[in-house]
Amino acid sequence: xxxxxxxxxxxxxxxxxxxxxxxxxxxxxxxxxxxxxxxxxxxxxxxxxxxxxxxxxxxxxxxxxxxxxxxxxxxxxxxxxxxxxxxxxxxxxxxxxxxxxxxxxxxxxxxxxxxxxxxxxxxxxxxxxxxxxxxxxxxxxxxxxxxxxxxxxxxxxxxxxxxxxxxxxxxxxxxxxxxxxxxxxxxxxxxxxxxxxxxxxxxxxxxxxxxxxxxxxxxxxxxxxxxxxxxxxxxxxxxxxxxxxxxxxxxxxxxxxxxxxxxxxxxxxxxxxxxxxxxxxxxxxxxxxxxxxxxxxxxxxxxxxxxxxxxxxxxxxxxxxxxxxxxxxxxxxxxxxxxxxxxxxxxxxxxxxxxxxxxxxxxxxxxxxxxxxxxxxxxxxxxxxxxxxxxxxxxxxxxx
Numbered sequence: 001x002x003x004x005x006x007x008x009x010x011x012x013x014x015x016x017x018x019x020x021x022x023x024x025x026x027x028x029x030x031x032x033x034x035x036x037x038x039x040x041x042x043x044x045x046x047x048x049x050x051x052x053x054x055x056x057x058x059x060x061x062x063x064x065x066x067x068x069x070x071x072x073x074x075x076x077x078x079x080x081x082x083x084x085x086x087x088x089x090x091x092x093x094x095x096x097x098x099x100x101x102x103x104x105x106x107x108x109x110x111x112x113x114x115x116x117x118x119x120x121x122x123x124x125x126x127x128x129x130x131x132x133x134x135x136x137x138x139x140x141x142x143x144x145x146x147x148x149x150x151x152x153x154x155x156x157x158x159x160x161x162x163x164x165x166x167x168x169x170x171x172x173x174x175x176x177x178x179x180x181x182x183x184x185x186x187x188x189x190x191x192x193x194x195x196x197x198x199x200x201x202x203x204x205x206x207x208x209x210x211x212x213x214x215x216x217x218x219x220x221x222x223x224x225x226x227x228x229x230x231x232x233x234x235x236x237x238x239x240x241x242x243x244x245x246x247x248x249x250x251x252x253x254x255x256x257x258x259x260x261x262x263x264x265x266x267x268x269x270x271x272x273x274x275x276x277x278x279x280x281x282x283x284x285x286x287x288x289x290x291x292x293x294x295x296x297x298x299x300x301x302x303x304x305x306x307x308x309x310x311x312x313x314x315x316x317x318x319x320x321x322x323x324x325x326x327x328x329x330x331x332x333x334x335x336x337x338x339x340x341x342x343x344x345x346x347x348x349x350x351x352x353x354x355x356x357x358x359x360x361x362x363x364x365x366x367x368x369x370x371x372x373x374x375x376x377x378x379x380x381x382x383x384x385x386x387x388x389x390x391x392x393x394x395x396x397x398x399x400x
Contacts, residue, residue: 005143006079006087012139016132017125017213018092023076024085027051034072034091035184037120053158058086063140065133065152068159070117071101072124075136080144089136092127123181125213185214193241196278199285204278227269234274235259238281245289248302255284296321296328297335301343308348309371314340348372349385356394363390 013020021033030047031039038045054076058064063077074090097118105114140148188211195204215221239256243249259277263269288305290298300317317340318328332340348370355366367378367390382390 005139009087009089009136009139012132012135013089015209016092016127017210018089018127018132020087020089022079022085023051023054023088024082025051033088034068035120035123035181037070037072050158054086054088055084057157059151061144061146061148063137063148063150064156065150066156066159067154068156071097072159073127074159077140077148092125093121094127096126097121119181122215123184123213126215185211188214189237192278193237196238196241196281197245197285199245199282199289201279201282204282205275208275208278224267224269228263228266231259231263231269231273231277234277235263238277242281242285242289244291245285246291246293246298247284247288248290248306250302250306251284251288255280293335294331296323297332300328300332300340301336304344304347308344308351309369312344312371345381346385349382352378352382352390353386353393353397356390357397366390 010020019033021029023030023033027047027050030051031045055078058076058078060078061080063075066074066076068074068091071093072091073094074088076086076088076090079085079087102114105117109117137148137150188207191207192204192211195201195207221227235256239252242252259280262273266273290301293301299321303317303320304312314325314329318325321328323331329340332338332343336343338346352366352370355361355369356363359366361369363379364375367373367375370378372378372381379389382388382393386393388396
């Protein structure tokens with residue numbers, strides 16, 4: 001199977017959260033190549049001329065690593081066998097803005113303009129020491145079938161951008177950049193929350209990765225206090241995200257309180273905590289979400305799940321919902337594919353399985369803790385549900 005090097009490059013850049021694009025006439029969408037910074041700085045900018053200049057200034061069989069006027073970094077090269085097409089990777093930065101760059105912005109843009117530009121930088125990926133450059137060169141060499149020369153340029157004509165500084169002081173400029181980056185950030189956050197609300201772990205992790213290019217102006221970096229604040233905010237957002245999925249507040253409070261304690265007691269905040277928290281919230285949605293069921297069935301399932309030790313009968317549960325037992329029985333079977341009695345027994349067995357591993361109570365005592373007074377009946381439904389007796393289940397799982 002033939003592997004497309006451009007697809008590899010696109011995925012390689014995506015791992016680092018760096019955008020890529022083909023630049024070719026008629027240059028559609030080129031105004032977004034730097035997340036819209038240049039468009040905001042100069043609404044009259046000639047994008048057709050810029051696109052053609054990129055083509056004209058990018059030599060054949062060469063990988064360019066360039067730094068533009070605003071300390072943004074890009075990689076680009078002409079795609080072999082594609083006429084008039086440049087492959088552009090970027091932007092990214094290599095660290096915080098330099099004092100000289102900040103001084104220039106304050107001088108020509110003023111404090112409001114400086115704040116606007118900083119808001120822009122908060123949304124650009126910081127690429128520190130990594131294997132990205134080496135991997136980039138390997139893939140480009142493979143594409144060309146030879147060792148491609150690399151040019152590192154700070155004076156690359158298309159990126160030497162000097163707009164009319166008079167526009168910098170207009171309210172439109174000072175407002176547009178922060179608004180644009182905030183829109184992108186909120187859209188990115190919503191992708192994370194939407195995926196978590198669905199219990200889609202893969203999509204949530206991918207959205208989290210894409211969101212990592214935003215730095216929030218350093219508000220959540222540095223001290224342990226700041227890092228904990230970041231986790232507290234994330235915990236709150238995820239808690240609210242899964243509420244519409246009809247996860248009972250009991251379970252939401254359980255996972256939210258768990259992470260609140262972990263964050264409070266932490267002496268350090270490892271980066272993995274953010275990812276694990278997201279995975280756990282997704283798992284809770286997959287396990288406890290009742291969104292697909294009718295309100296009556298939701299109410300019954302939640303009551304059963306939270307009250308396995310109580311007497312649970314079809315008649316009492318139907319009365320709780322103000323419907324007849326026969327209607328509840330039919331409705332429950334229609335929506336879940338299981339009879340209500342089988343569902344009750346399954347929840348009791350699952351809870352008993354947890355207790356058997358957590359404590360050393362007798363089998364009869366565990367059965368009573370989940371609302372079953374007849375130990376023989378308990379053993380029978382336990383084996384039917386999990387395939388082993390309670391005694392064997394305890395022995396095998398405690399050994400593990």
